[in-house]
Amino acid sequence: MEKVALANGIEIPIVGTGTNTYGKEDNQYNGELNGDFSALESAIEVGYRLIDTAISYRNEAGVGKTVAESGIPREEFYLTTKIPADDRYVGSKESVEQTILNSLENLRTDYIDLYLIHHPIESIEKLKHTWEVLESFVDKGQIKSIGVSNFTVEMLETIKGFARIQPAVNQIQSNPHTWNDEVIEYMKNNNIVAEAWGPLSRVTDEQKARLEQIGENYGKNWGQVLLRYQIQRGVVVIPKSHNKERQLSNLDIFDFDLTVEDTVIIKSL
C-alpha cells in the first residue's frame, strides 16, 4: 500500500475504507445498529488498514471490536474518527476531553491515528478550545495526528491563525459532482493532506460511460479510474463498499498510470 507523509512525518495509507453504513440495518446511514460488521471484516481481509469512522456514524464500538478481533496487530491499522461539531461534544473543554476518551474506549485502543473535527465549528471560541484539547492529546501520545473535515480555505486560514499544531488533514467531498479543487490546491500549498470522502458518489451514467471508456486503455473500470485519478494527485481516498469484489476492485489501482490527457478529461467531467 502506498502512503502519503503528513506534515508531522507520519504516513497515512493512500487508500482506506469508509464505514458510515457498516453495522447498520439495510446498509442505511440512519439504519438501526445491527452489529453486522461482516463488510468491515471483509475489507480487512482483502487488505484495507485505514479505517474511517466517526462518532456520528454510531459505529465506533463495532469498528473497535472488529479491529480488535481481526487478530492483526493494532500498529498495522490506521484508525480515524471524528468529533461532531455540536455543543454536546464541543461545548466545553471538558466535553471534548470526555468525547476523545470515549472514542479511545470504543475503539479499544491506547491511541487514535487521526482525530478530525467532523464539520466546521461556527464559534471561534469553541473551535479554539476544541483544537487545544486535541493538541493536548497529541502531546500525551493518545492521538497521533489531528485534522478537520469539510473546512473551506477561509476556515483553514482561521485555524492556522491560532493552532500550535497545524491540521494534518482536511477530509472533504471530492468526486465528479464536486471536485473541490480550490481547497485541494490551497492544502497542497499549505502542507495539509486532502482526503476525499464520497470518492465514488454522485457520478452520472454519462460520466461513468466516459470513465469506462478511459478505463479500457488500462483494463480498469470506472471506479478504479476515478480512484486512480485522486491518488495520482496525492489525494487519499476512502471508498466504501459492502461487496467484497468491489472492495477488492477499489484496491486494485496501483498497477497503472493515467496519462496527462486522460487526467485532463477526468478533471473536466
Ligand SMILES: NC(=O)c1ccc[n+]([C@@H]2O[C@H](COP(=O)([O-])OP(=O)(O)OC[C@H]3O[C@@H](n4cnc5c(N)ncnc54)[C@H](OP(=O)(O)O)[C@@H]3O)[C@@H](O)[C@H]2O)c1
Ligand atoms: N467527513 C464527512 O463529512 C464524510 C461525509 C461522507 C462520507 N464520509 C466518509 O467517506 C466514506 C466514503 O464515502 P461514501 O460511503 O459516502 O461513498 P463512496 O465510497 O463514494 O460510495 C459508496 C457507494 O458506492 C458503491 N461502490 C463502492 N465501490 C464501487 C465500485 N467499485 N463500483 C460501483 N459501485 C461501488 C457502494 O455500493 P456497494 O456497497 O453496493 O458496493 C456505495 O453505495 C464514508 O463511508 C465515510 O467513512 C465522510
